[in-house]
Amino acid sequence: MTLYIILIFVALCAGMAISVHAFGTGGKRKRIFQDIYFSVEDTEGVGVLYTKTGEYSAVLKIENPVQKYSANIDSYYDFTHLFSALALTLGEGYAIHKQDIFVRKRFVNEDTGKQEFLSESYFRYFKGRAYTDSMCYLTITQEARKSRLFSFDNKKWRDFLVKIRKVQDQLRDSGVQARFLNKSEASDYVDRYFAMNFKDRIISMTNFKSDDESVSMGDKRCKVYSLVDVDCISLPSMIRPYTNIEVNNTEMPVDLVSAIDSIPNADTVVYNQVIFLPNQKRELSLLDKKKNRHASIPNPSNQAAVEDIKRVQEVIARESKQLVYSHFNLIVAVSGDTDLQKCTNHLENAFGRMGIHISKRAYNQLELFVGSFPGNCYSLDEEYDRFLTLSDAAMCLMYKERVQHSEDTPVKVYYTDRQGVPVAIDITGKEGRQKLTDNSNFFALGPSGSGKSFHMNSVVRQLHEQGTDIVMVDTGNSYEGLCEYLGGKYISYTEERPITMNPFRIHKEEMNVEKTGFLKNLVLLIWKGTQGTVTKTEDRLVENVITDYYDAYFNGFDGFTPMQREDLRKSLAIDERNRDGNREESEQERNSRIECMIDEMERRRKELKVEELSFNSFYEYSVQRIPDICHENHISGIDLSTYRYMMKDFYRGGNHEKTLNENMDSSLFDETFVVFEIDSIKDDPLLFPLVTLIIMDVFLQKMRIKKNRKVLVIEEAWKAIASPLMAEYIKFMCAPVKVAS
Structure with a gap:
C-alpha cells in the first residue's frame, strides 16, 4: 500500500513538473499579455495605444523609400539621414519602433471584374504563385516616468501630439507615404502581430506556448533572433546602409539586411528595429x-x-551626432512541422558575411516577443536587450527597401516583378494617385530582337481594354494579329491602294498655327527630302504661301486694303532708295512707278484662284505665287525648278498622285483600334516619313474628338526622327498630345 502511495505521489510530481515546464506556473507569464495595453483610443483620427505602464504610442503605416534593386546608393544614405532627423525631432524620452513585416502569399487577381480572354488567361497563369509581400509600420512611443502612481501630464501629452505630426510631415516632405492608423486599424494591427497572421482576412488566436527556444501559437512556431548579443557585441567597426551583390559581373547595391526578406521556409518575418532616445x-x-x-x-x-x-x-x-540605445530582433514564424534550424543557419550565414553575429543566447523568447508589441518597446530590458551606439550606425541596420506594389491608378498596365507576379503600373506617370509627370510620351528602346514589339503588343492591348483609342504605325506586320483579335481596322500600304489623305482639305475653323506647321513640314519634306537643310528664308516662304493659299480660298482676293497698300508703298520706297539706279527720278515719278508696281502685284494676286482644297490646287497656286513673292521681296537663291520637280511627283499624273489628293476614310475617326501597315515603304526615304506624317495628322484629328484616351504608337520611330524635319514635327506634335492625351 505504501508503495502505491509513493508511486502516485511521484506521478503527480512528474505531471506537475511537465505542466510547469510546458505552460508555466500560471503566475507572471499567465498575465504577461494582459499587462500590456490599457486601451486604444481615437484622438483626432489617430489610434493611440495606451500601455499599463503609462506609455502612449501612435502608429504610422509607411512605405520604405528605397525601391528594391534600384541601384541608387544615394537613396540608402537619404534614408539614414531622414531617420536621424526624425530622432532629433522627437528628442529625449521617445522611442522609434519600426516593424518591417514580410509575408509569404499566393497570388490572386484582385480585379474581379469582367476581363477579355487574354487578360483572364494572363492572370490564370499566375494564380497561386508564391511571392513575398511586405509592409512597414512606424510606432512613436513616449516614455512614461516609472512610478507606483501614474498621473496625467497635459504638457507631455500636447508635446506627443505635436511631435507625431511633425514626424508625419517630415516623412511626407521626403517623399515617404505615411498615414496614421485609426483606432480600429491599430487594434487590428496588434491582434495580427499577436497571432502572427498578416495575410488572412479573419484571424484567430489559439493555444499559446513558449520555451527557451521558440514561441508557439496553434499550428505555428516562432523564433526570436536578437540581432546583437550585448554580452559580446560582434559588429563591424565601420558600417554603411547597403551592401553589394554581384549581378552579371556587376556590383548591385542592396539593403544591408536584405537577407531577411528571403528566409527559407518562413511564412512570416517581423523585423523589429527599436531606437531609444536618451538624455544626451x-x-x-x-x-x-x-x-x-x-x-x-x-x-x-x-x-x-x-x-x-x-x-x-x-x-x-x-x-x-546623437547617441541612442538600440535593439534589433527578427521574429520568424513557420508552420509547426518546419525545422527552424534551416532559418537559423540562413541568418547566421547571411549576417556572418557582413561581420554581424546574431545572438545564440536569446533564451528570453517570450519577453522579446512581448517587448516587440507595438508601443511596448520600453518593456525590453535596459541592461540585456539594448546597446548604445550612434544614431547613424543604428539607422544603417534598419530595413530601407520596398517591393513594388500595384499602383493606385485608373490606367493599369501589368508587368511581372522580380518575384514573377503581376504588378500594375501607370505607364503614363500622370493618371495615378501619385503623379510623377505631366508628360506621358515615352520611347521603347532596345536592340533588334529584344522584344520591343512584343512589349508594345501587351501594352496597347491592355490600354485598349481600358477604353483607350489606339493608332499605330506598323512595320513588319507586328500588330496584324492583335488588330484582328480586337476587331480593329488594319490598313496596308500598297501601290494599288496607298494610304491616302487630303491634308489640305480643312474647315476655316481648323486653320491655326498647328495645322500650318504640319502642312509646312509636309511641303518641306517633299521639297528638301529627309536629310535636306531648310533655310529660314525657305521656311518663311512656304509658310507665307500656305497662308495666302487658304486666304484665297476662304476669303478670296479683291485687292489690297488701304492699310496694305500703305505698307507696300513704304516697303517699296525703301527698296527704291537703296538702289543705285534712277537717281535722277523725281519723287512724284517714283511714287507713280511704285503705284504701278502695287497695281501689278494686285492684278497678279487676283488672277490666282483656288477652287478646291487639295495638293493639286496647292501645287498650281504655289508655283505661281512663289515667284511673285520672291520678286516682290527681292528674294534670291530660291531654286524654283527643284521645287516644281520634287512636288510634281505628288501632282496630277505623278507616281504618287493619290497620296495627298484622295480623302481618307472618314470612318477611321470612329474606330478604336487602327493600324497603318507601311512595311512596303519602310526603306523609302521620302514616302516613309511622309506617310508617317499623314498618320500623325489623323491621330491629331482623332484627338480633337474629346471622347476617350488616345495613344499613338510609331514603330521603327528612329527612321522617322532621323529626318530633321520629321523630328521637329514630332517634337511639335508632343505639345498638344501632352495636354490632351
Whole structure:
C-alpha cells in the first residue's frame, strides 16, 4: 500500500513538473499579455495605444523609400539621414519602433471584374504563385516616468501630439507615404502581430506556448533572433546602409539586411528595429566615466576601449551626432512541422558575411516577443536587450527597401516583378494617385530582337481594354494579329491602294498655327527630302504661301486694303532708295512707278484662284505665287525648278498622285483600334516619313474628338526622327498630345 502511495505521489510530481515546464506556473507569464495595453483610443483620427505602464504610442503605416534593386546608393544614405532627423525631432524620452513585416502569399487577381480572354488567361497563369509581400509600420512611443502612481501630464501629452505630426510631415516632405492608423486599424494591427497572421482576412488566436527556444501559437512556431548579443557585441567597426551583390559581373547595391526578406521556409518575418532616445548630456557623462574606468586599468583591451570611446566622443563633438540605445530582433514564424534550424543557419550565414553575429543566447523568447508589441518597446530590458551606439550606425541596420506594389491608378498596365507576379503600373506617370509627370510620351528602346514589339503588343492591348483609342504605325506586320483579335481596322500600304489623305482639305475653323506647321513640314519634306537643310528664308516662304493659299480660298482676293497698300508703298520706297539706279527720278515719278508696281502685284494676286482644297490646287497656286513673292521681296537663291520637280511627283499624273489628293476614310475617326501597315515603304526615304506624317495628322484629328484616351504608337520611330524635319514635327506634335492625351 505504501508503495502505491509513493508511486502516485511521484506521478503527480512528474505531471506537475511537465505542466510547469510546458505552460508555466500560471503566475507572471499567465498575465504577461494582459499587462500590456490599457486601451486604444481615437484622438483626432489617430489610434493611440495606451500601455499599463503609462506609455502612449501612435502608429504610422509607411512605405520604405528605397525601391528594391534600384541601384541608387544615394537613396540608402537619404534614408539614414531622414531617420536621424526624425530622432532629433522627437528628442529625449521617445522611442522609434519600426516593424518591417514580410509575408509569404499566393497570388490572386484582385480585379474581379469582367476581363477579355487574354487578360483572364494572363492572370490564370499566375494564380497561386508564391511571392513575398511586405509592409512597414512606424510606432512613436513616449516614455512614461516609472512610478507606483501614474498621473496625467497635459504638457507631455500636447508635446506627443505635436511631435507625431511633425514626424508625419517630415516623412511626407521626403517623399515617404505615411498615414496614421485609426483606432480600429491599430487594434487590428496588434491582434495580427499577436497571432502572427498578416495575410488572412479573419484571424484567430489559439493555444499559446513558449520555451527557451521558440514561441508557439496553434499550428505555428516562432523564433526570436536578437540581432546583437550585448554580452559580446560582434559588429563591424565601420558600417554603411547597403551592401553589394554581384549581378552579371556587376556590383548591385542592396539593403544591408536584405537577407531577411528571403528566409527559407518562413511564412512570416517581423523585423523589429527599436531606437531609444536618451538624455544626451547624461549619456555623454556616463561615457566619459566609462572611458576613465577603462583607462584606470592599463591593459590592451581596456586601452582599445578607451580609444574607441575617444573616437565616438570626437565624432559627437565634431559632427553633432546623437547617441541612442538600440535593439534589433527578427521574429520568424513557420508552420509547426518546419525545422527552424534551416532559418537559423540562413541568418547566421547571411549576417556572418557582413561581420554581424546574431545572438545564440536569446533564451528570453517570450519577453522579446512581448517587448516587440507595438508601443511596448520600453518593456525590453535596459541592461540585456539594448546597446548604445550612434544614431547613424543604428539607422544603417534598419530595413530601407520596398517591393513594388500595384499602383493606385485608373490606367493599369501589368508587368511581372522580380518575384514573377503581376504588378500594375501607370505607364503614363500622370493618371495615378501619385503623379510623377505631366508628360506621358515615352520611347521603347532596345536592340533588334529584344522584344520591343512584343512589349508594345501587351501594352496597347491592355490600354485598349481600358477604353483607350489606339493608332499605330506598323512595320513588319507586328500588330496584324492583335488588330484582328480586337476587331480593329488594319490598313496596308500598297501601290494599288496607298494610304491616302487630303491634308489640305480643312474647315476655316481648323486653320491655326498647328495645322500650318504640319502642312509646312509636309511641303518641306517633299521639297528638301529627309536629310535636306531648310533655310529660314525657305521656311518663311512656304509658310507665307500656305497662308495666302487658304486666304484665297476662304476669303478670296479683291485687292489690297488701304492699310496694305500703305505698307507696300513704304516697303517699296525703301527698296527704291537703296538702289543705285534712277537717281535722277523725281519723287512724284517714283511714287507713280511704285503705284504701278502695287497695281501689278494686285492684278497678279487676283488672277490666282483656288477652287478646291487639295495638293493639286496647292501645287498650281504655289508655283505661281512663289515667284511673285520672291520678286516682290527681292528674294534670291530660291531654286524654283527643284521645287516644281520634287512636288510634281505628288501632282496630277505623278507616281504618287493619290497620296495627298484622295480623302481618307472618314470612318477611321470612329474606330478604336487602327493600324497603318507601311512595311512596303519602310526603306523609302521620302514616302516613309511622309506617310508617317499623314498618320500623325489623323491621330491629331482623332484627338480633337474629346471622347476617350488616345495613344499613338510609331514603330521603327528612329527612321522617322532621323529626318530633321520629321523630328521637329514630332517634337511639335508632343505639345498638344501632352495636354490632351
